[in-house]
Amino acid sequence: xxxxxxxxxxxxxxxxxxxxxxxxxxxxxxxxxxxAVGAMLTLGAYAAWVANVQLGMPLTASAxxxxxxxxxxxxxxxxxxxxxxxxxxxxxxLVASMGVSLVIENVCRFFFGNASRGFDVALSRPIRWExxxxxxxxITIAITVAVCLVAVDVLLRFTPLGRAMRAVADNASLAAVRxxxxxxxxxxxxxxxxxxxxxxxxxxxxxxxxxxxxxxxxQIAIFAAAILGGLGSPIGAVLGxxxxxxxxxxxxxxxxxxxxxxxxxxxxxxxxLFRANGLLGAKAARK
Amino acid sequence: MSAIPALSVSGLxxxxxxxxxxxxxxxxxxxxxxxxAVIGPNGSGKSSFVKTLAGLLDIRQGRVSVTxxxxxxxxxxxxxxxxxxxxxxxxxxxxxxxxxxxxxxxTEFLRGRAGVGPEQREKVxxxxxxxxxxxxxxxxxxxxxxxxxxxFASALLAxxxxxxLDEPSAGLSPKxxxxxxxxxxxxxxxxxxxLLVEQNVAAALEIADEAVVLxxxxxxxxxxxxxxxxxxxxxxxxxxxx
Numbered sequence: 001x002x003x004x005x006x007x008x009x010x011x012x013x014x015x016x017x018x019x020x021x022x023x024x025x026x027x028x029x030x031x032x033x034x035x036a037v038g039a040m041l042t043l044g045a046y047a048a049w050v051a052n053v054q055l056g057m058p059l060t061a062s063a064x065x066x067x068x069x070x071x072x073x074x075x076x077x078x079x080x081x082x083x084x085x086x087x088x089x090x091x092x093x094l095v096a097s098m099g100v101s102l103v104i105e106n107v108c109r110f111f112f113g114n115a116s117r118g119f120d121v122a123l124s125r126p127i128r129w130e131x132x133x134x135x136x137x138x139i140t141i142a143i144t145v146a147v148c149l150v151a152v153d154v155l156l157r158f159t160p161l162g163r164a165m166r167a168v169a170d171n172a173s174l175a176a177v178r179x180x181x182x183x184x185x186x187x188x189x190x191x192x193x194x195x196x197x198x199x200x201x202x203x204x205x206x207x208x209x210x211x212x213x214x215x216x217x218x219q220i221a222i223f224a225a226a227i228l229g230g231l232g233s234p235i236g237a238v239l240g241x242x243x244x245x246x247x248x249x250x251x252x253x254x255x256x257x258x259x260x261x262x263x264x265x266x267x268x269x270x271x272x273l274f275r276a277n278g279l280l281g282a283k284a285a286r287k
Numbered sequence: 288m289s290a291i292p293a294l295s296v297s298g299l300x301x302x303x304x305x306x307x308x309x310x311x312x313x314x315x316x317x318x319x320x321x322x323x324a325v326i327g328p329n330g331s332g333k334s335s336f337v338k339t340l341a342g343l344l345d346i347r348q349g350r351v352s353v354t355x356x357x358x359x360x361x362x363x364x365x366x367x368x369x370x371x372x373x374x375x376x377x378x379x380x381x382x383x384x385x386x387x388x389x390x391x392x393x394t395e396f397l398r399g400r401a402g403v404g405p406e407q408r409e410k411v412x413x414x415x416x417x418x419x420x421x422x423x424x425x426x427x428x429x430x431x432x433x434x435x436x437x438x439f440a441s442a443l444l445a446x447x448x449x450x451x452l453d454e455p456s457a458g459l460s461p462k463x464x465x466x467x468x469x470x471x472x473x474x475x476x477x478x479x480x481x482l483l484v485e486q487n488v489a490a491a492l493e494i495a496d497e498a499v500v501l502x503x504x505x506x507x508x509x510x511x512x513x514x515x516x517x518x519x520x521x522x523x524x525x526x527x528x529x
Contacts, residue, residue: 160395163384167392170381176363177341177373178441179396 004132005249011138013225013245014145015207018200019218020225020237021152022193028169028232029189030086032093036077037222038215039104040194044070044201045210046108053120059202062119063144066198073104074194075187083186109212116209119202137206144203148196149238156234161188169232221248224264227271230278239279291355292316293480294323294340294371294449299349301339308347309335311504317497319354319448322471322481324495324512326488328524332504333484334376337453340482341373342366354448368400370448376457379438382427386418386437389426393441402446411443414473432463439470449480456487468494492516 019037026034047069051062081096126135156162167175168185176182204214225244229236244267248260255262271278294317301310309332317323327333338344340351342363350359353370361369381389394403412419415436426437435455442450452471456464464487472494475481485491492498498515500508502524508515 160391163388163392164396166383166388167381170383171378173343173363174375174378174381175392177343177367177375178393179364179367179445180392181362181364181396 002250002253005252006246007132007134008138009246009249010242011141011245012207012249013242015141015200015203016218016221016225016241016245017145017238018148018196018203019222020229020241021149021234022196022200023222023226024229024231024234024237025165025189025193025196027226028234029165030082030093030186031172032090032097033223033231034193035094035097036101036104037197038217038219039101039108040070040073040197040215041201041204041218042108042212042215043073043104044198045205045214046112046201047198048202048205049112049117049119049210053117056120059119059121063199063202066202067195068198070198070201071191071194074190074197078186078190082190083183086186105212105216112212114212116211118209119205121206140206141203144199148199152192152196152234155192161185165189220261220264220268221245224267228267228278233278236279292352293319293321293354294482295350295352295355296340297350299336299339299351300347301335301344302347303335303344309504310339310344312349313501313504313506314349315499315506315509317449317480317482319480320475320478321496322475322483322494324488324491324498324515325482325484325501326486326491326498326515326520327501327507329486331501333486333501334453335504336501337373337451337482337484340451341371343373364396367445367447368397370400370446371451372442372445372447372449373451374435374438374442374453374455376453376455380426380429380434380441382425385423385425386429387422389437389441390418390422390444393444397445400445403444407444407446410477411440414443414470414477415440431459432466435459435463435467436470439474443474443477443479447479449482450474451482451484453484454486455483456485456490464490488520 019041023034023037026032044066048062048066051057051065052059077100081100082093085092085096124136126133156166164175164180164185165188167178167180168182172182204218208214221244225240226237228243229240244264248263251260251263296313296315299310299313300308302308313336325333325336335344339346342361346359350357352358356369358366358369358371384392397403418437418440426434429437455467459467468490471481471483483491483495492512492515495512498510498512499506500515500520508518
């Protein structure tokens with residue numbers, strides 16, 4: 001029982017890893033907490049649902065549609081809202097992201113209603129391994145997230161654009177006088193973050209039914225994961241996501257599963273009280 | 288003096304937000320391959336002036352040209368491509384990037400800038416040999432003097448015509464200040480025009496060809512460095528700001 005919960009927790013953690021990484025990238029590069037992270041995940045789930053169920057595309061192609069759609073939405077939100085407020089400070093941007101979140105959520109509600117929906121995927125038997133029950137969706141989530149994390153790591157560490165993103169995160173003014181156009185890096189960040197959240201939406205849609213609140217259901221855990229890891233630290237976001245995922249699942253041993261979000265709240269509360277910079281926050285703060 | 292100044296500033300006015308002008312009508316030309324020291328009392332607008340030249344502070348009025356090219360309405364990034372490099376007073380390297388990454392980043396986005404490439408990198412690393420041996424060290428782990436050298440090197444990789452330095456001696460020990468000033472002289476000898484904003488007046492005038500004294504955002508005195516050194520700066524430095 002405990003081993004199964006731990007395994008499920010790791011998969012939940014992987015599911016949280018992409019949106020937590022997206023949240024921390026926006027915080028690091030664009031310097032605000034993007035409250036629309038859950039809504040963008042919801043948009044990804046619906047975009048993939050339209051491609052998969054209504055247009056009959058395979059789930060892999062639908063995931064690509066979701067990534068492109070949410071990347072486009074991120075770029076549009078940047079163009080219409082965030083870019084104009086960039087010099088107004090992080091609180092203005094946070095409030096704007098709440099507005100973007102409401103718009104996206106209600107656009108989804110307008111077009112798709114409140115009914116629960118699911119992808120058109122073949123049912124498959126779970127695999128039994130060392131006493132663990134592993135279903136196909138969990139394998140898909142694990143592989144997809146692992147590939148995405150490696151790709152983002154390669155982008156950030158070994159490419160000029162990744163270096164520029166890290167430089168802007170360190171010191172945007174200095175990056176500008178080293179020839180890096182902040183506007184271009186902001187757009188790149190939104191495209192990357194949108195793609196990650198689009199894919200996260202597809203994975204969330206595999207894990208549970210799709211409705212206008214699917215992203216909101218993950219929102220607290222995503223923030224808890226990113227804060228736990230230390231906002232602005234990509235590795236911290238992934239470690240935080242895995243920790244929150246395992247903690248939430250393991251909490252089923254002591255509290256009813258309906259209350260498992262309490263774990264995320266408790267983590268945020270504990271961090272605010274005892275370690276506001278998160279696990280890797282000292283490093284991130286030094287930047 | 289060459290017909291075209293390396294740096295030309297005309298009627299420059301700038302300030303923060305909706306506040307009053309901090310830079311209040313500065314006009315000056317700087318000949319190529321010279322060091323022009325910009326000195327003045329605290330709050331005289333020296334750092335604001337150099338930030339305005341670099342494009343980090345919006346110009347309200349006036350004009351800035353680099354070797355005859357008007358860069359007044361260009362972004363900071365485009366000013367670098369036009370030949371103007373800037374080393375801020377503090378936070379002048381990217382601490383989470385390695386020395387090698389800092390140096391790479393300094394040229395990766397300079398499309399069309401002539402003279403940027405492996406040859407320039409070799410020349411710059413020859414000026415600062417200690418950097419080449421520590422390319423994998425995180426810049427955040429360097430001492431103040433080493434950071435200053437990395438900042439100079441990063442700026443010089445862009446093969447600038449004009450190098451803007453904002454108080455490079457700030458926070459450094461006297462020994463490191465001496466090394467920093469020597470490095471600036473080497474930079475001039477390599478053919479770069481240096482505008483040196485400096486609080487350490489003696490050190491700046493020691494290496495400068497000319498100097499301007501800023502008071503309340505305006506040029507109060509301009510002359511050769513020896514003449515400014517000989518002048519009585521006390522009245523200017525301690526005069527009430529208008």
